[in-house]
Amino acid sequence: MNDIRILVGDCLKMLPRLNPETIQCCVTSPPYWGLRDYDSDGQIGAESSPTEYVANLVKVFREVRRVLRKDGTIWLNVGDGYARNGGTGNCGPNAVVGNTRKLIQKRNCKVPNCWGLKDRDLLGLPWRVAFALQEDGWILRSHITWIKKSAMPESVKNRPSNATESIFMFAKSSPYYYDSKVVREHSGANLRNYWMLGPDPSGKGHPAPFPRELARRCILLGSREGDTVLDPFGGSGTTGLVASQLNRRAVLVELNSDYAEMTKERASVMESQLPMLAMERGKEYGRNGKKARLKAAHS
Ligand SMILES: C[S@@+](CC[C@H](N)C(=O)[O-])C[C@H]1O[C@@H](n2cnc3c(N)ncnc32)[C@H](O)[C@@H]1O
Numbered sequence: 423m424n425d426i427r428i429l430v431g432d433c434l435k436m437l438p439r440l441n442p443e444t445i446q447c448c449v450t451s452p453p454y455w456g457l458r459d460y461d462s463d464g465q466i467g468a469e470s471s472p473t474e475y476v477a478n479l480v481k482v483f484r485e486v487r488r489v490l491r492k493d494g495t496i497w498l499n500v501g502d503g504y505a506r507n508g509g510t511g512n513c514g515p516n517a518v519v520g521n522t523r524k525l526i527q528k529r530n531c532k533v534p535n536c537w538g539l540k541d542r543d544l545l546g547l548p549w550r551v552a553f554a555l556q557e558d559g560w561i562l563r564s565h566i567t568w569i570k571k572s573a574m575p576e577s578v579k580n581r582p583s584n585a586t587e588s589i590f591m592f593a594k595s596s597p598y599y600y601d602s603k604v605v606r607e608h609s610g611a612n613l614r615n616y617w618m619l620g621p622d623p624s625g626k627g628h629p630a631p632f633p634r635e636l637a638r639r640c641i642l643l644g645s646r647e648g649d650t651v652l653d654p655f656g657g658s659g660t661t662g663l664v665a666s667q668l669n670r671r672a673v674l675v676e677l678n679s680d681y682a683e684m685t686k687e688r689a690s691v692m693e694s695q696l697p698m699l700a701m702e703r704g705k706e707y708g709r710n711g712k713k714a715r716l717k718a719a720h721s
Contacts, residue, residue: 425671426662426689430682432464433654433675434478437485440652440673445489446599447644448652449661451499451632452479455547458629462677466655472545473536476554482654483555489652493599496560497640498590499568499632500548505539507532548588555592563598564591568636569618589617589636591644604642613643627684628658637664645670659685 429436453460453467455475460467466482469475479500486496533539537550556562566589573585605613617639625631637660641651647669653661656674658681665672666689676682 426659426666426685427671427673428656428659428662428682428685429673429675430677430679431675432677433466433482434485436675437482437489437654440489442488443491444650445486445652445673446491446494446646446649446670447641448486448490448494448496448498448654449637449640449644449665450497450653450655451630451657452482452655453630454501454503455545456503457501460629460678460681465677471534471536472547472550473534475547476551479551480554480558483560484558486652486654487559487594490594492595493597494594495563495598495600495644496590496592496594497644498551498555498592499587499636500551500590501587502547502584503545505533505541505543505545507541548590552588552590555590560592560594561596561598562590563593564615565589566591567616569616570620571618572621589640591640599644599646601643601646605639613639624688625658625660628681631658631660634660634664637661638668641665641668641670656685657681659688663688 429439453465455467455469455472457467459465466478467475469478483496483498490496533541533543534545537546539545552562552565568587568589570585570587573583576583602612607613617636619635620633622631622633622635624634641661641664645651645665648671650671650673651661651665652673652675653659654675656662656676659674659676662672662674662685674682674685676685
């Protein structure tokens, strides 16, 4: 039953390989605009303007809509950022921080010329993406606030520190599959739209994994055992690993082969639960873990 398939490449090129209406739910977190450098050509999030970023995500999710079943849903975690002008050194927009050469620091020396943005404006990107997807035909069903139990500290003194992110739930059409009984509040009441989660050390090695509990909730709410779950921005494979533990199949797409390898390593830790791992790129591994054949396609 358990089956994780990893497609290594640009999701805009890899998603067309999937058969239409084969995916029940998509649980994903794309790179946030201008924040991290995932060291790959063609990475989403590195566009020179946030309007291009929004347009690219609309294109990706248009392809997701093609592969989603009629009653399917998407669960989209997306973060925000600030418009900034200038700055260098350890703290300014051109600083090198942690393990990421922050794209925002290379590029955000200039406030983007859109949406009337001014220096220090919050971009409002999650909602801009949500509205763009709504306009493109998705039914926007829920905005869930992910309250971070251990948010990254911010050294700001002129506004409250950020400690939340957005998760949007969209349906392809109505009616759609949603299991309201499977995840409940402790009191037994219907699940509320604020989730206090994390931190989760299991995705160590990737700069921005989401907590397994986030994936677990979305997968349980949006799919049944035996269904296939998609993550077009697979990263270190959290969606796939959790889907597998919940007896779903998973298809992951990831541009950076190092992260795809990381998924394999995480999967091998729980190998007994993951007898089948297929990986495509130059190499394809058979569903039973045996190397099956070589493929020329690089994407
Ligand atoms: C926020 S991370 C996802 C983390 C993931 N949820 C996890 O738990 O590990 C976004 C991922 O998207 C990948 N990515 C960026 N552009 C991509 C593209 N065009 N196609 C596929 N993956 C892409 C990045 O390499 C990065 O690993």
